[in-house]
Amino acid sequence: MRKQVIAGNWKMNKVISEADQFVEKAKNEVPSEEQVESVVCAPFPFLQSLVEKTEGTPLKVGAQNMHFEESGAFTGEVSPVMLKDLGVTYVVLGHSERREIFKETDEDVNKKVHAAFKHGLTPIICVGETLEQRESNQTKDHVESQVKNALESLSDDQVKQVIIAYEPIWAIGTGKTASAEDANEVCTHIRNVVKDFSSEAAAEAVRIQYGGSVKPANVDELLGQSDIDGALVGGASLEAESFLKLVEAGKHE
Numbered sequence: 001m002r003k004q005v006i007a008g009n010w011k012m013n014k015v016i017s018e019a020d021q022f023v024e025k026a027k028n029e030v031p032s033e034e035q036v037e038s039v040v041c042a043p044f045p046f047l048q049s050l051v052e053k054t055e056g057t058p059l060k061v062g063a064q065n066m067h068f069e070e071s072g073a074f075t076g077e078v079s080p081v082m083l084k085d086l087g088v089t090y091v092v093l094g095h096s097e098r099r100e101i102f103k104e105t106d107e108d109v110n111k112k113v114h115a116a117f118k119h120g121l122t123p124i125i126c127v128g129e130t131l132e133q134r135e136s137n138q139t140k141d142h143v144e145s146q147v148k149n150a151l152e153s154l155s156d157d158q159v160k161q162v163i164i165a166y167e168p169i170w171a172i173g174t175g176k177t178a179s180a181e182d183a184n185e186v187c188t189h190i191r192n193v194v195k196d197f198s199s200e201a202a203a204e205a206v207r208i209q210y211g212g213s214v215k216p217a218n219v220d221e222l223l224g225q226s227d228i229d230g231a232l233v234g235g236a237s238l239e240a241e242s243f244l245k246l247v248e249a250g251k252h253e
Helices: 016-026 044-054 080-086 096-102 106-118 131-135 139-151 156-161 180-197 200-205 219-223 240-250
Strands: 005-009 037-042 059-063 090-093 122-127 163-166 207-210 230-233
Touching: 005 090, 005 163, 005 207, 005 240, 016 037, 016 044, 016 240, 037 044, 037 090, 044 059, 044 080, 080 106, 090 106, 106 122, 106 139, 122 139, 131 139, 139 163, 139 180, 156 200, 163 180, 180 200, 180 207, 180 219, 219 230, 219 240, 230 240
Parallel strands: 005 037, 005 230, 037 059, 059 090, 090 122, 122 163, 163 207, 207 230
Antiparallel strands: none
């Protein structure tokens, strides 16, 4: 059985005191790592404090982005070396907001995925379609292209460790959610893409999250689907109580 991964993506929210208060509430309340993986992906300025405060607890800390180079003249960027040195364990890559607003390409995402593995970080790779693409029946083709490009030149063992987050862009922060069946259909397609691209073993091992207005009211139905192995959550992860409900839904004995 694949272990569920519940990751909160705080985006550009909170100040350090609020972030610290969140982890103080949540760090000892989340289930054990054997039952579910619990991650908060916080803004860069908070990472050191959160890593220190969660040390020795089941709650892990992730970054929301990184550059693919280790160092150099890249003003304003953060490298995988810096994240690893802080003790960060996960990094979100290719989020639709990075692609749409900051013009990151599939090639950029692939370089970042390779850099993450080089430095011992677990990549959470985001893929998903726009409303226009969904309405013109391009969802599966578009997501397939994103997945293949992101996984290009990875070994079979690396593909097994990847977390892929299917986030339909039209459902992020809008209150709209794909039905559990529709979400699972795309996640199943992603798993089949991984099988054809890498191996059946990799397809069985890879975890696929759903993201797109996930909240306590709909998380059980989503996580009950055959190919959904967790959630990448925005707004509903900003309050500790809500986040803990989501994590509890992902727990298995």
